Amino acid sequence: MALLEVKNLGISFGGLRAVDEFSVSIEKGELYGLIGPNGAGKTTVFNMLTGVYKPSNGVIMLDGQNITGKSTIEINRAGIARTFQNIRLFKAMSVLDNVKVGLHNHYKYSTAEGVFRMPRFFFTEKEMDKKAMELLSVFELDSKADFLASNLPYGDQRKLEIARALATQPKLLLLDEPAAGMNPNETAELMNTIRFVRDNFDMTVLLIEHDMSLVSGICEKLSVLNFGQLLCEGNTFDVLKNPEVITAYLGD
Amino acid sequence: MSNKATLAKAKMLKPQTKQSFTTYIMVIAAFVIMMVLSSTGNVSSQIEGLLVPLCVYSILAVSLNLTVGILGELSLGQAGFMCVGAYASALFSIATNESITVAWIRFPLAILVGGICAAVFGILIGIPVLRLRGDYLAIVTLAFGEIIKNVFAALYVGIDSNGLHIALNQADMNLAEDGTEIIRGALGVKGVPQDSTFVIGFVLLMITLIISYNFINSRTGRAVKAIRDNAIAAESVGLNITKYKLITFALTAFLAGLAGALYSHNYATLQAAKFDYNMSILILVFVVLGGIGNIRGSVIAAIVLTLLPEVLRSINNYRMLIYSIVLIVMMICTSNEKARNLIISVFNWLKDQIIKLKNMIIKPKTKEVK
Numbered sequence A: 001m002a003l004l005e006v007k008n009l010g011i012s013f014g015g016l017r018a019v020d021e022f023s024v025s026i027e028k029g030e031l032y033g034l035i036g037p038n039g040a041g042k043t044t045v046f047n048m049l050t051g052v053y054k055p056s057n058g059v060i061m062l063d064g065q066n067i068t069g070k071s072t073i074e075i076n077r078a079g080i081a082r083t084f085q086n087i088r089l090f091k092a093m094s095v096l097d098n099v100k101v102g103l104h105n106h107y108k109y110s111t112a113e114g115v116f117r118m119p120r121f122f123f124t125e126k127e128m129d130k131k132a133m134e135l136l137s138v139f140e141l142d143s144k145a146d147f148l149a150s151n152l153p154y155g156d157q158r159k160l161e162i163a164r165a166l167a168t169q170p171k172l173l174l175l176d177e178p179a180a181g182m183n184p185n186e187t188a189e190l191m192n193t194i195r196f197v198r199d200n201f202d203m204t205v206l207l208i209e210h211d212m213s214l215v216s217g218i219c220e221k222l223s224v225l226n227f228g229q230l231l232c233e234g235n236t237f238d239v240l241k242n243p244e245v246i247t248a249y250l251g252d
Numbered sequence B: 001m002s003n004k005a006t007l008a009k010a011k012m013l014k015p016q017t018k019q020s021f022t023t024y025i026m027v028i029a030a031f032v033i034m035m036v037l038s039s040t041g042n043v044s045s046q047i048e049g050l051l052v053p054l055c056v057y058s059i060l061a062v063s064l065n066l067t068v069g070i071l072g073e074l075s076l077g078q079a080g081f082m083c084v085g086a087y088a089s090a091l092f093s094i095a096t097n098e099s100i101t102v103a104w105i106r107f108p109l110a111i112l113v114g115g116i117c118a119a120v121f122g123i124l125i126g127i128p129v130l131r132l133r134g135d136y137l138a139i140v141t142l143a144f145g146e147i148i149k150n151v152f153a154a155l156y157v158g159i160d161s162n163g164l165h166i167a168l169n170q171a172d173m174n175l176a177e178d179g180t181e182i183i184r185g186a187l188g189v190k191g192v193p194q195d196s197t198f199v200i201g202f203v204l205l206m207i208t209l210i211i212s213y214n215f216i217n218s219r220t221g222r223a224v225k226a227i228r229d230n231a232i233a234a235e236s237v238g239l240n241i242t243k244y245k246l247i248t249f250a251l252t253a254f255l256a257g258l259a260g261a262l263y264s265h266n267y268a269t270l271q272a273a274k275f276d277y278n279m280s281i282l283i284l285v286f287v288v289l290g291g292i293g294n295i296r297g298s299v300i301a302a303i304v305l306t307l308l309p310e311v312l313r314s315i316n317n318y319r320m321l322i323y324s325i326v327l328i329v330m331m332i333c334t335s336n337e338k339a340r341n342l343i344i345s346v347f348n349w350l351k352d353q354i355i356k357l358k359n360m361i362i363k364p365k366t367k368e369v370k
């Protein structure tokens, strides 16, 4: 059975049918791309998958569990983590603390244990520091652990968002335009990192991207959205050759 | 490996630890200096009378800063929680005055009762109110503060051999001959044991500071700051926003309750009218001028702004001299580049605080999440 099984997902905003009858099936370990022109409804799909928007119809199954209509928190605990198209870091916090917030639900001690500095506070914080630094080093951000998140260069901010999402130990990682604003070198590096994450964290990745070099470089399969509708899906190579896809992107 | 080296570096720095210890040392030093000055007879009786209120206001400012600076929500109900703490602790002290005769056992218990009662109010009010955003939250907390004050101002409580009597006017209490009135409406409470001292105030302030810093620099505090910085992202990593808002609000109320207890045991009579919105605004002014989110700043602002009128009064005779000094300093400042930059940076800092406050009041609702 697929890790993510989405059937006939749909949502409207006022009169606008932003996404209609969207279905997709993603196997464990796959690197899957979701592409389409601006305003096609890609981010809206992410928002429905993560419970930010409640879909008006359709079913979302994660690892055999029905998560349709669940809250964002429940869905994160069930195993979906994401990044945002418009970067949403905890700006006034350190790089390290951003990742430690991601670790929040996996390393626990009570508020009282924290306030009264009980042994479990010191022990758990130490474990968290270690784990967070490990994650940061994957993205080569460990040397910037004590920077304020808002002081990182743009590319690093995108990487920190991925590190924070990974810290929640998800089964499925959703990346919304991870290469946006990066130069070709940074993009190439990011592609390696995403592959590394997939291989070393046993991760399944669904990503939205406009950068075709990244999409064709790392995605094994693609779904194409156009005006909220699924235009086509399949192996990356075949989809990118599809004349319908080419016209949707170039316009008629 | 480099990983280990950076980990060691992150450990060594711990700027938060440094920050909190500087504050502790500063407060301890101020306390010692005041104690020495007062024991050598160098403190005027007016200032002497301000020592406990200084601690009260510092605690209130630090506690409000947890909600305003760390959680990033504007609350104007601080005086209400202080009022609950003041009354609850005063009642406790009066009720146990005969059974617990040792003040240093009774008073800490009374303070704790004040804090816990205020925290319960904080939770009860917080559950419905914390769903509101920005200006609505500010207005509703202000209203709740006023309601609490007015309820206490209308309350009559007495005790006699039949037990406790609670009413909304004196006649309805139906006290027996042997009964005593404890709360008498707007006249308030009489006969609160004056247990508050500067030493106890200082200890309470230190406890407040330690609790606050430890809270901020813990797993819970991190979650609270994350919610402040970006609520949508905080939810996306599985943080329960309502829970952490409520915890912060309750802690703020608890600490305000402690301050209220310290306040009520500093005077012979206790009147609800003292806990009006002016008090809440005053505490907010301390927080803003001390720096939103800056715990040490809250203490400094509370102390300086409380002492200022007193100090200005005492130097009234030298008014003309001071005017001319200020004039000369101003002239130097406008001609000297460094001094000018300093003034500009002070104004920029003030502007930052105002902008932070504005962003707290006007919170746009994000419709489209991107």
Ligand SMILES: Nc1ncnc2c1ncn2[C@@H]1O[C@H](COP(=O)(O)OP(=O)(O)OP(=O)(O)O)[C@@H](O)[C@H]1O
Binding pocket: A013, A018, A036, A037, A038, A039, A040, A041, A042, A043, A044, A045, A085, B367, B368, B369
């Ligand atoms: N909360 C909302 N309220 C109203 N309209 C919305 C909302 N969220 C999304 N939309 C609309 O739905 C449509 C799809 O938006 P979406 O952000 O999903 O596009 P996208 O495919 O991610 O585009 P881009 O490549 O520009 O990021 C747009 O027309 C957008 O304005």
Ligand SMILES: [Mg+2]
Binding pocket: A042, A043, A044, A085
């Ligand atoms: Mg988008």
